[in-house]
Amino acid sequence: MSVSRCWAVVPAAGVGSRMQAERPKQYLPLHGRYLMDHTLETLLGYKRFEQLVVVLSEQDPYWCDSEFAGDARIIRAPGGSERCYSVLNGLRALQDLAAADDWVAVHDVARPCLRHSDLDALFGALQNTAACGAILASPTRDTMKRGVLHADGTVAIDHTVERTQLWHALTPQVFRYQELTQALEYCLAHQLEVTDEASALEQRQRSALLVEGRADNLKVTRPEDLALAGLYLTPGK
Ligand SMILES: Nc1ccn([C@@H]2O[C@H](COP(=O)(O)OP(=O)(O)OP(=O)(O)O)[C@@H](O)[C@H]2O)c(=O)n1
Numbered sequence: 004m005s006v007s008r009c010w011a012v013v014p015a016a017g018v019g020s021r022m023q024a025e026r027p028k029q030y031l032p033l034h035g036r037y038l039m040d041h042t043l044e045t046l047l048g049y050k051r052f053e054q055l056v057v058v059l060s061e062q063d064p065y066w067c068d069s070e071f072a073g074d075a076r077i078i079r080a081p082g083g084s085e086r087c088y089s090v091l092n093g094l095r096a097l098q099d100l101a102a103a104d105d106w107v108a109v110h111d112v113a114r115p116c117l118r119h120s121d122l123d124a125l126f127g128a129l130q131n132t133a134a135c136g137a138i139l140a141s142p143t144r145d146t147m148k149r150g151v152l153h154a155d156g157t158v159a160i161d162h163t164v165e166r167t168q169l170w171h172a173l174t175p176q177v178f179r180y181q182e183l184t185q186a187l188e189y190c191l192a193h194q195l196e197v198t199d200e201a202s203a204l205e206q207r208q209r210s211a212l213l214v215e216g217r218a219d220n221l222k223v224t225r226p227e228d229l230a231l232a233g234l235y236l237t238p239g240k
């Protein structure tokens with residue numbers, strides 16, 4: 004029986020507004036190189052991936068200075084107005100290359116601390132499973148509260164959320180090429196702007212596996228996250 008090939012789609016077309024930086028966060032310096040290049044180096048170094056689709060803003064003036072701008076293993080695709088549109092554009096860039104049952108791993112470029120060991124765990128979980136896919140996730144460690152916004156701008160506790168089996172969804176999120184593409188097309192056709200790939204499959208009543216991954220696979224989102232990512236990426240950490 005043939006082994007399904009695997010592709011990676013890397014949404015990298017965001018503006019990083021929450022980062023409040025002078026450039027999109029994927030192009031901020033981290034240990035002397037683009038944050039993005041740490042992510043791409045990890046993915047390019049993982050031999051299961053046939054090729055990477057990097058989804059970039061059409062106005063992106065920084066990509067040309069990436070260490071991997073000329074890498075033949077990278078296919079470029081245009082970003083969209085939201086992450087889900089960018090991911091779909093990335094999938095469509097594979098339409099002449101990927102087979103329906105090939106795996107596609109979608110990984111945020113803003114998560115530079117991904118380890119190959121987590122990728123091994125993710126693909127290991129996909130062996131001999133009836134699940135439609137698998138995502139890296141991290142169990143919540145804190146007591147979780149649901150807040151309510153008051154007219155004066157304060158937020159008060161509405162109630163404590165039962166946190167047993169409550170997980171932070173991370174990336175990569177891995178699904179079959181055709182099923183993920185069709186699920187995203189369905190969601191966007193119905194104005195369901197999902198924030199991750201698993202949500203699109205859930206809208207089609209398909210459930211993925213949660214594979215526990217490292218909590219240091221953080222998404223650099225706010226200013227304080229950059230220093231933390233730098234610490235996690237320090238050799239030997
Ligand atoms: N239209 C978009 C929006 C986001 N992304 C990518 O999706 C990932 C996760 O999104 P997020 O962390 O929200 O990035 P931004 O949208 O850039 O951040 P913000 O929401 O603060 O603007 C990032 O790698 C980002 O580059 C994308 O490819 N296309």
Ligand SMILES: C[C@](O)(CO)[C@H](O)COP(=O)(O)O
Nearest residue numbers: 086111172173174198199222
């Ligand atoms: C895909 C994701 O990283 C999983 O947690 C998250 O949903 C991205 O959300 P964002 O608002 O686009 O950062």
